[in-house]
Amino acid sequence: MINKGEEVHNISSHLPFIVHLNSPIDLSLSYVNPRFTSTIGYTLEELVTGGSEIFSEYVREDSLELYPTLLELTHQANGNDFTFLHHVRQSAPRPDFRPLITITKALGRFDGLLFCFSAEPRQFGSWRNRMLNVIELDQFKLKNYQLFRLLTKRETELIKALAHGFSNSDIAERLFISRSTVETHRKSLKAKLGISSYRDLLKFAVAFDLVDS
């Protein structure tokens, strides 16, 4: 009878992904697969004893800030998986930060432990380009967040409506304003965001979660 730990290790050793298990209570690491260690350059023991100092060595600053929110994301996911992007330094051959996409799921069969599978964009097969686009959009979001913050509620409503393809008269009806007001808002939005095409607009809308799927 194989114990659960062995079972995890046997499977994870053969997957072409970085695999790690985290506690659902405080996200502490309880297992990393061999690929994790060969990629990141640390063993589980080193990570557990080294603590946050090691993390700040191999994880980019914005990604470090994301980790504490992962517990909240886990609860929100309510048993479903969720995906996040982080930038980590791999031990060899290049020391720069590379993007890693991690899919996380809490497994009831393993006492709610978080199973995390990490892959690079190139490992997503035909979705490789989509993943690269997602990474680009995440960067775009980082760079444009200050702009986004300064938008009024009206303006975000307008972005939503434009992204869904509504005409100026449709929008005027929906927002209970006149057509010329819509046109004025559009002009000011264009100037505020430096947007010059519908592609820019849709990019902004997707990055900042303003489209209904």
Next chain:
Amino acid sequence: MTRKSLNVDGYSGEFPTSSLPGSIDHMIEAFKALDLYAKSTQEQFAQLTGQERRILSLIAVGHSNPDIAAQLSLSRATVQNHRANLRNKLDIKSDVDYVRIAVAHQLITL
């Protein structure tokens, strides 16, 4: 809502914890929806000629008809014709649809 100060990639600013870089689920959902849209428009898209696809890409990226005419060495009237054909073949109802369908079929990225 706590705000974190970040200095990343030459960019510095403040982020609320609910909106930190790295939370990408909503983007993945958006692209999944675009994948479905691609499937549902597969037949119409397959019927586009090479030139129509080229023109669709240029429209989607934001080029004007005169620009497109210059780039492809066509007359403006020809470009207008192609544009009308695209509207009919792909059932395009608004300008943003050009972008949506081009991204869905991976002609351009967002």
